[in-house]
Amino acid sequence: MWLSVAMTLALCSGALSQDKLNMCMTAKHHKTNPGPEGQLYLQCAPWRENACCTANTSSEAHEDNSYLYNFNWNHCGAMSPQCKKHFIQDTCFYECSPHLGPWIEEANQSWRKERIVNVPLCLEDCRDWWEDCKNDFTCKTNWHKGWDWSTGTNKCPKDKQCRKWTDVFPTPKAMCEEIWSNSYLYTTHSKTSGLCMQMWFTGKNPNRKVAEYYLLNNVGQQRSFALTALLMLCVAPLIM
Ligand SMILES: *[C@@H]1O[C@H](CO)[C@@H](O)[C@H](O)[C@H]1NC(C)=O
Numbered sequence: 443m444w445l446s447v448a449m450t451l452a453l454c455s456g457a458l459s460q461d462k463l464n465m466c467m468t469a470k471h472h473k474t475n476p477g478p479e480g481q482l483y484l485q486c487a488p489w490r491e492n493a494c495c496t497a498n499t500s501s502e503a504h505e506d507n508s509y510l511y512n513f514n515w516n517h518c519g520a521m522s523p524q525c526k527k528h529f530i531q532d533t534c535f536y537e538c539s540p541h542l543g544p545w546i547e548e549a550n551q552s553w554r555k556e557r558i559v560n561v562p563l564c565l566e567d568c569r570d571w572w573e574d575c576k577n578d579f580t581c582k583t584n585w586h587k588g589w590d591w592s593t594g595t596n597k598c599p600k601d602k603q604c605r606k607w608t609d610v611f612p613t614p615k616a617m618c619e620e621i622w623s624n625s626y627l628y629t630t631h632s633k634t635s636g637l638c639m640q641m642w643f644t645g646k647n648p649n650r651k652v653a654e655y656y657l658l659n660n661v662g663q664q665r666s667f668a669l670t671a672l673l674m675l676c677v678a679p680l681i682m
């Protein structure tokens with residue numbers, strides 16, 4: 443009897459330890475599990491206490507055409523430094539965040555098993571990103587696909603002209619949502635609301651609380667139903 447209770451508990455704690463509030467997605471460079479990374483570089487440093495990125499990934503995030511994705515920010519002339527810093531921050535956020543669990547979905551892509559979808563971004567982070575890039579140029583709305591990769595890095599395909607940023611992305615919402623195929627969701631929530639994820643922060647990571655909020659309130663009835671069912675299954679043997 444006690445043996446079976448112990449075994450159930452062991453199984454259940456294993457099942458529940460897939461902790462949506464503290465996990466790394468299965469993608470190209472993410473660690474298996476989040477943990478402290480004392481040496482995270484410059485803009486990625488805020489994730490030092492608990493990160494899904496390694497120190498190497500964090501420095502590479504600051505490089506043009508880094509080995510991470512061979513991605514060329516300067517595909518329509520040099521990207522301005524004030525614009526590029528947001529793409530570096532975006533890379534840090536994507537690679538290092540341990541609190542994206544509620545928005546991780548299967549990706550079905552050759553280079554990653556999982557991706558993020560509709561992460562609610564704070565208004566300031568999206569708006570400042572667009573404001574700082576609005577005098578730059580690009581040729582595409584969706585930067586995930588449709589490039590000419592024949593030279594090993596992304597170039598504008600022949601049929602896509604370089605245009606003013608604001609012609610390609612008329613609004614912050616258009617940019618934040620379209621650029622990475624809806625990885626981000628535009629919101630009108632401010633950083634103080636606790637209702638949106640902060641790409642830029644200092645001090646303690648504020649995003650765990652936000653993820654917790656969405657996990658408990660918003661995200662998929664199905665998922666919380668599954669969790670409740672699992673919990674009941676796990677607790678039942680203790681009560682009986
Ligand atoms: C990161 O690791 C890659 C692959 O091992 C290596 O080529 C690169 O030089 C490293 N980058 C840094 C900044 O250490």
Ligand SMILES: *[C@@H]1O[C@H](CO)[C@@H](O)[C@H](O)[C@H]1NC(C)=O
Binds near residue numbers: 550
């Ligand atoms: C995943 O990709 C494969 C191959 O491209 C395709 O056959 C399959 O339908 C895709 N599955 C989903 C769920 O999109």
